[in-house]
Amino acid sequence: MDYRDSTKVTEFRKELRAWIANYRHTHDIDFSPSDFDSVRRWNRDLAAAGYVATSFPVQYGGRGLEPIFDAIVNLELASASAPPPPPIAHYAHSIADFGSEELKQRLLPGMLNCTEPWCQGFSEPSAGSDLASLKTSGVIEGDTILVNGQKIWTSGAMWATWCLLLARTEPGEPRHRGLSMMVVDLSSPGIDRRPITLSTGSAEFAEVFFDGVEVPVSNLVGARGQGWAVAMHMLSFERGPADMGWTGRYRRALEGARARLAERVQAGEAEATQLERLVRAGINLQVLEWQVQRTLATRSLNPGVQGSIDKLLATRVEQELYRVLADLRGADLVIKPSEDFNAYLYSRAQSIYGGSQQIQRNLVAQRVLGLPRL
Amino acid sequence: MDANLSEEQVAFTEVAADLAADLAARWRRGRSPDTVDRCVPSPDDWRKLVDAGWLALRSDDDGTGIGTCVDVCLLVEQLGYHAVPAPVLGTLLLVEQLRLRGAPPEMVAPLVSGQVRMAPVLTPDLRSFALDTDAIAFDTAGATACVLAAATELRTYSMTGSATGADLTRQLASLDVAQVPTGTPLAVASEECEAAMAAFALTVVSADLLGVMRGAFDHALAHAKVREQFGVPIGSFQAIQHIAAECHVSIEATRSAVWYSAWTVDELSAHEALSAARTAKAFASSAAIEVVEACVQILGGIGITWESPAHVWQRRAHLDRMLFGDEYHQGRMLAAA
Numbered sequence: 001m002d003y004r005d006s007t008k009v010t011e012f013r014k015e016l017r018a019w020i021a022n023y024r025h026t027h028d029i030d031f032s033p034s035d036f037d038s039v040r041r042w043n044r045d046l047a048a049a050g051y052v053a054t055s056f057p058v059q060y061g062g063r064g065l066e067p068i069f070d071a072i073v074n075l076e077l078a079s080a081s082a083p084p085p086p087p088i089a090h091y092a093h094s095i096a097d098f099g100s101e102e103l104k105q106r107l108l109p110g111m112l113n114c115t116e117p118w119c120q121g122f123s124e125p126s127a128g129s130d131l132a133s134l135k136t137s138g139v140i141e142g143d144t145i146l147v148n149g150q151k152i153w154t155s156g157a158m159w160a161t162w163c164l165l166l167a168r169t170e171p172g173e174p175r176h177r178g179l180s181m182m183v184v185d186l187s188s189p190g191i192d193r194r195p196i197t198l199s200t201g202s203a204e205f206a207e208v209f210f211d212g213v214e215v216p217v218s219n220l221v222g223a224r225g226q227g228w229a230v231a232m233h234m235l236s237f238e239r240g241p242a243d244m245g246w247t248g249r250y251r252r253a254l255e256g257a258r259a260r261l262a263e264r265v266q267a268g269e270a271e272a273t274q275l276e277r278l279v280r281a282g283i284n285l286q287v288l289e290w291q292v293q294r295t296l297a298t299r300s301l302n303p304g305v306q307g308s309i310d311k312l313l314a315t316r317v318e319q320e321l322y323r324v325l326a327d328l329r330g331a332d333l334v335i336k337p338s339e340d341f342n343a344y345l346y347s348r349a350q351s352i353y354g355g356s357q358q359i360q361r362n363l364v365a366q367r368v369l370g371l372p373r374l
Numbered sequence: 375m376d377a378n379l380s381e382e383q384v385a386f387t388e389v390a391a392d393l394a395a396d397l398a399a400r401w402r403r404g405r406s407p408d409t410v411d412r413c414v415p416s417p418d419d420w421r422k423l424v425d426a427g428w429l430a431l432r433s434d435d436d437g438t439g440i441g442t443c444v445d446v447c448l449l450v451e452q453l454g455y456h457a458v459p460a461p462v463l464g465t466l467l468l469v470e471q472l473r474l475r476g477a478p479p480e481m482v483a484p485l486v487s488g489q490v491r492m493a494p495v496l497t498p499d500l501r502s503f504a505l506d507t508d509a510i511a512f513d514t515a516g517a518t519a520c521v522l523a524a525a526t527e528l529r530t531y532s533m534t535g536s537a538t539g540a541d542l543t544r545q546l547a548s549l550d551v552a553q554v555p556t557g558t559p560l561a562v563a564s565e566e567c568e569a570a571m572a573a574f575a576l577t578v579v580s581a582d583l584l585g586v587m588r589g590a591f592d593h594a595l596a597h598a599k600v601r602e603q604f605g606v607p608i609g610s611f612q613a614i615q616h617i618a619a620e621c622h623v624s625i626e627a628t629r630s631a632v633w634y635s636a637w638t639v640d641e642l643s644a645h646e647a648l649s650a651a652r653t654a655k656a657f658a659s660s661a662a663i664e665v666v667e668a669c670v671q672i673l674g675g676i677g678i679t680w681e682s683p684a685h686v687w688q689r690r691a692h693l694d695r696m697l698f699g700d701e702y703h704q705g706r707m708l709a710a711a
Contacts, residue, residue: 293630
């Protein structure tokens with residue numbers, strides 16, 4: 001056991017810190033997370049500097065480093081009060097681990113350099129937690145898959161170039177075995193996207209309608225009928241707090257609030273008990289960071305159900321943290337509109353997206369603890 | 375970064391687990407407070423754990439160098455898991471305190487060889503090692519004396535009224551202040567030393583909490599797999615599964631905290647180690663109470679009786695939680711830092 005930085009990590013941190021310091025001289029990095037143009041520019045610049053997908057093979061645009069470097073990027077960005085890295089590890093791992101060589105070469109560079117945004121077409125109006133009951137169909141004829149159906153809660157669909165779509169291609173097969181994963185070009189004819197505004201006011205969700213959309217069979221990710229396995233693989237990464245840049249986002253929010261509050265306590269404008277409450281939220285965040293470090297340091301290829309454990313912990317941390325941050329504003333929280341209130345509203349999504357908290361608990365109980373399914 | 379145990383550490387843990395289970399197996403909970411065994415190990419059991427090297431883990435008497443705090447935590451986790459009724463934790467705390475304060479080897483040697491049993495002395499609120507006689511001796515089973523590490527000297531007191539409090543597996547006692555204590559001058563006293571002692575103590579108590587949580591949880595989980603209601607094991611109900619899943623999350627998170635904190639004790643400055651240890655202790659303290667309470671809930675009726683071992687872990691968790699300060703105390707200390 002040795003948590004100390006290796007020479008390689010020390011060098012990496014130094015280089016990243018220098019890059020951030022230099023970057024903030026010439027760019028505004030204090031933009032709101034719902035300022036999508038700024039977010040996209042930041043993602044592209046961060047990728048161009050080599051700090052996105054650090055753990056991906058060099059030939060696809062990564063740096064071929066160990067998974068722990070993803071956590072280091074999160075922590076360094078946060079401690080410099082910079083925005084978090086883009087949440088794309090789950091897309092990248094799906095393509096890298098299941099896609100054909102041709103798909104990897106064609107799609108990974110644009111994904112990893114953040115010039116081509118992605119979205120995931122999983123949930124449907126009648127298939128949420130019961131994802132395997134989804135109905136969007138993909139009829140395979142020759143070299144083409146004809147897609148018809150509807151997806152919902154699709155984050156980023158309004159500006160995405162590509163969609164990883166889970167559709168039913170084998171209607172004769174039982175639920176899970178009838179699905180395939182495919183990459184859909186969102187500029188294809190027959191696609192209609194309609195934004196859905198979140199309770200925060202941000203229009204990051206969308207409904208996506210597929211009406212006779214033609215997708216090349218060569219866009220299948222994994223084999224026909226293997227879609228469920230690909231989807232579960234993808235979700236296990238979507239649940240990784242460092243893979244998704246969550247820990248960095250929490251740390252940044254916490255440290256900013258702590259510095260402001262400490263000043264107010266000093267000036268007698270706030271009570272010490274408020275600081276103690278924030279510190280308690282910080283204790284849980286620190287433990288999440290240690291948990292993620294241990295996960296990444298011991299992770300081989302697939303986070304599997306470990307992703308569910310870490311996501312359940314991240315859910316506790318995020319929802320407590322943003323509630324405390326909201327409370328710190330006192331009555332101001334409800335008197336004027338604020339980012340803190342929106343951040344609080346957004347924190348409620350953590351227990352819903354990527355598989356609800358209840359689904360994660362089922363997975364941990366049944367897959368890890370060996371409790372029987374009813 | 376390497377967050378794994380070495381092969382030696384895994385092997386050490388297995389051997390420690392076997393002996394801890396063996397020691398715990400001879401202790402009888404009885405049917406009520408009147409029939410519960412005292413938590414004083416027999417001379418034979420004491421010899422076994424001395425021979426296993428448990429008390430000597432942090433002593434450098436034999437010149438081979440001391441074991442790591444991670445090693446100590448691996449052992450202490452097993453003590454908590456099996457709720458071992460023997461004064462091992464107290465002895466380890468005292469030996470570490472004496473080592474850091476520069477106590478003479480002739481005072482430490484008989485402790486680690488098990489010939490003399492002595493207990494450490496804490497403040498009445500259990501939050502720190504005591505500096506004066508307004509104090510309480512911890513883990514006093516079978517001890518002939520307790521050691522108060524005052525500012526410039528060690529004072530050895532005899533004790534009165536050694537008895538268990540809420541926890542059935544570790545005893546507490548008062549100092550017999552009527553007697554004149556034996557004094558030994560001390561070389562080391564500094565803020566650095568205080569921080570190092572506190573970091574070690576907070577971390578190993580967190581390891582005990584980790585073991586307690588795991589012990590109670592494994593017991594409750596086994597029950598959920600066999601206890602049937604409505605014709606099926608209760609563990610097949612999501613109502614139970616969701617409680618269990620959150621317990622598992624708390625246990626894994628606590629393990630991450632304990633391991634990191636234990637590593638810092640030997641590898642980073644006392645100040646950094648103390649901050650990590652306070653964080654770990656705060657998390658472990660609240661998580662352990664929640665997990666043990668959840669276990670009682672999973673066990674149902676039997677879980678609130680003396681018949682079930684659940685209350686043994688529950689009681690031990692509450693004493694551990696207060697030792698060196700609960701989560702609220704740690705939060706205040708971290709906020710003030």
